[in-house]
Amino acid sequence: MAFVGREHELSSLGALLGEVAGAGGDAKPGQCLLIRGRRRIGKSSLVEAFVESSGAPSVFFTAAGASAELELAEFGVAVAQSSLPDREVFDDAAPGNWSAAFRQLAGLLPDDRPSVVVIDEVPYLMDRVDAFEGILQRAWDRELSRKPVLLILIGSDISMMEALSSYGRPFHQRGREMVLGPLNPAEVGDMLGLDAASAFDAAMVTGGLPMICAAWRPGADLWDFLGAELTNPVSPLLVSAERSLAAEFPESASAASVLAAIGSGERTFTNIARAAGGISHTTLTRATETLAGKRIVAAEMPIAVTPSKERRYRVTDPYLRFWLTFIRPYLPEIERLRGDLTVERVRKGWTSWRGRTVEPLLRESLARLLPDDRLPSAPAVGSYWTRSNSVEIDVVGADREPVARELLFLGSIKWLERSPFDDHDLLALQRHRAAITDEAVPLLAISRSGVTATGLQATYGPEELITAWRRPSHSGRL
Structure with missing residues (x-):
């Protein structure tokens, strides 16, 4: 599959390998890169493509x-089957521990040209191998960094990957970091040949996951895609989230039950507890x-000039x-090859679901777009609500x-098709503004179908x- 939208990341990886190659007589020419991002976002595929193209x-x-x-034994197998020179050493003398394995690996790395070592799903090793972070730190400081090597550490557990390089941990400040996000709406639109409004729809349904986007036939509309994927029990649209x-x-x-409750539309602490089976406060x-630590759920507060306790939760992806909302509760009918019923259910609930789900995406789009000749940039772009929802403001810049x-x-x-x-x-909007401030704060409208108000x-x-997403983003920046 082509790496649509990953040109910046591939270029960054190539530049980092170039630094290794150009280090010359440095005592420690090695470089380390930590890549983190949600599962199935394409981290491993990106690095595999880079390694293959690097030669x-x-x-x-x-x-x-x-x-x-077992992990140590499999590491030995990976080295023995690699393209490193003298790799057969791992066949002749299998290391007895991870310290020995890294020391033995360092001995195989060339001195006269750059090489690449990739360890994927590092959090598993942090969890299963005693003192793995310290072992890795010593191996890097004493052996690996002294070779012209690019060490790439990949992980899907975002909180653990952040901890790996955090202050007070053994590997602190020993590697640069890359955060790999999903394909953004502009990239999704380019990949699938869609107009701007349809690109936002596709970005929401696929989450920008490359594997799901690859199943979308270029030029097909949303309903063509759902009609095909929801009648296919092994479709990536169905199985990616479950896995x-x-x-x-x-x-x-x-x-898992709390996530299901939030995903079904519950947003307040009390309602989530009830929907999750009446679980305790603790x-x-x-x-x-x-x-929240895994970045799967966001806990948000209304933005205002006065404090509020009205926290709400939402699924970030x-x-x-x-x-x-639409697939998990109805997997049995899809497995019975009645995905047509699921498609019809999506049709009936689509406008309501999209209306709420698109709001965070559009707020982020606006934050990326500003400033322009009409509005300033805002350090914080969010929304406002009251407990009773008597006052709700979709966009608040502060x-x-x-x-x-x-x-x-x-x-x-x-965000309606035929209603400006x-x-x-x-x-x-003016009435809601008056409820929270006496100031003549500028007003804006975001509309899918135009604006007739003056x-x-x-x-x-x-x-x-959509143009906001065509600017260079922070995702993937070293």
Whole structure:
């Protein structure tokens, strides 16, 4: 599969290998890169493509969550089957521990040209191998970094990968970091040959996961895609979320049930607890902290000039939210080859589901787009709500969050195919502004189908917002 939208990441990897090659007589020419990102985002495939195109001698080892002894044995097999010179040494003398394995590996790395060593799913080793971080740190400082090698460490457990390089841990400041995100809406649109509005729809349903996007026939519309994928029991659209969750929460039933409750649309602590089976406050707190730590769930507060306690939760990945809402509860009917029933259910619930799911994506689009000639950039772009929802503002730009000193702009989102933002919508926005501030804060509208109201400071549609994603992003930056 072509790496659509990954040119920047491939270029960054190539530049880092170039630094290794150009280190000359440096005592420690080696470089280390830590890559993290959600499961099935394409981290391993990206690195595999880079290694293949580089032509450098390399070894690629993927941990599997087995025992420390079995992982060590498999590491030896990976080295023995690699393209490193003298790799047969691992066949003749299998190392007895990870310290010996890294020392033996360093002895195989060329001195006169760069090589690449990849260790995938590093969090498994951190979890199963005693003192793995310290072992890795010593091996890097004493042996590996003294060779012209690019060491790439990959992990899907985001919190553990962040911890690996954090202050006070053995590997602190020994590697650069790359965060690999999904394909963004512009990349999805380019890959699938879609207009701007349809690209946002596709980005939500696929989550920008390359494997799911690859199943979307270029030029096909949303309903063609869903009609094909929801009648295929082995479609990536169906199985990707299930496999990711099984890996993320192999033994945490409470986290899985809380995630299902949030994915079904529950947003408040009380309602989530009820939907998750009436679990206790302590259990729910632990589960939401786990989900937030893995970046699967966001716990958000309204942005305003006065404090609020009205925390709400949402699933951060729109594909996972789609799967939890429309697919997970109906997998049995899909397995009975009645995916047509599922498609019809999506049709009936699509407008409501999309209306809420698209809001965070559009807010991020706006944050990336600003400043322009109408509005300033805002350090914080979020939303506002009250407990009763009597006042809801879709877009709030402020100088900080959640308690702002200054509100920079307020806005409303109307994302319907045949209904523009009109004077009635503007009146509602003005009324809500008056409920939270006496200031004449600028007003904006984000609309899929245009704007007929007058008196707004700025308006934005799909074509303008998609351009925000064509600018260089922070994702993948070293």
